[in-house]
Amino acid sequence: MEFSDMVLGLLFSALLVLLALLDCRYLLIYDKLVLALLVLGILPLLLxxxxxxxxxxxxxxxGGFLGGLRLMVPGGMxxxxxxxxxVLGSWLGLAGMAVCFYVAFISGGLYGFWVWLRRGTVKHILIPFGPFLALGAVxxxxxxxxxxxxxxxxLWNP
Structure with missing residues (x-):
């Protein structure tokens, strides 16, 4: 890994950790942090x-996949x-975003299952998805x- 990739990864990860922590605490993903990620997203393009x-x-x-989920299940996302x-898709590209979603949905599902095992229900529990997106993105x-x-x-190998 090159030095520029390492610095870029540290910036990317630091913002995502902050976003994840705030989402866990307040169930909000702050637009200013997403905007900062968007502006810094120019760097992978320039490099x-x-x-x-x-x-x-x-x-x-x-945006299309999660937007579609929001349309199908209003209030779920x-x-x-x-x-x-x-913004993550602009950093990661098509294949990277697919991997991000894969990791996010598997880890989010496992966490939901763990909550269900501990409490017996997940009906009225709000689980933030931002931390799982952040994990998948990293x-x-x-x-x-x-x-x-x-x-x-x-997808294509048996």
């Missing part, structure tokens, strides 16, 4: 870590999660160029 086309595809996948997913960022290979292995 050649991701192409403009792939950043746009990732942003469309991120907040707008902050959707905005965060758009995994996808670290996986970097191998995200496409991971995605192909999951």
């Amino acid at each position: 050649g870590r991701i192409s403009w086309e792939d950043a746009c595809r990732g942003a469309v996948l991120g 907040g707008w902050g999660d959707i905005k965060l997913a758009v 995994v996808a960022f670290v996986a970097g160029s191998s995200c496409a290979g991971l995605l192909e292995a999951w």
Whole structure:
């Protein structure tokens, strides 16, 4: 890993940890932090870590998928999660965003199952999704160029 990638990863991770902690505490994803991630999202483009086309595809996948979930289950997903997913998609690209969602939904589902085991219900419990998106994004960022290979292995290899 190059020095520029390491610095970029530290900035990315630090903002995501802050977003995750605030979402856990207040059940809110703050627009100012998402905007900071968006502005810093120019750096991977300028450093050649991701192409403009792939950043746009990732942003469309991120916002489109979670936006579709919000339409299907009103109130189940907040707008902050959707905005965060758009910005994460611009950082990670199409394959990276797919890996991010995979990790986020698996880890979120496991946490929900653990809550259900402990309390016997998850009906009236609000579980923030931002921390799971943040975890998935960090995994996808670290996986970097191998995200496409991971995605192909999951989807097309028997």
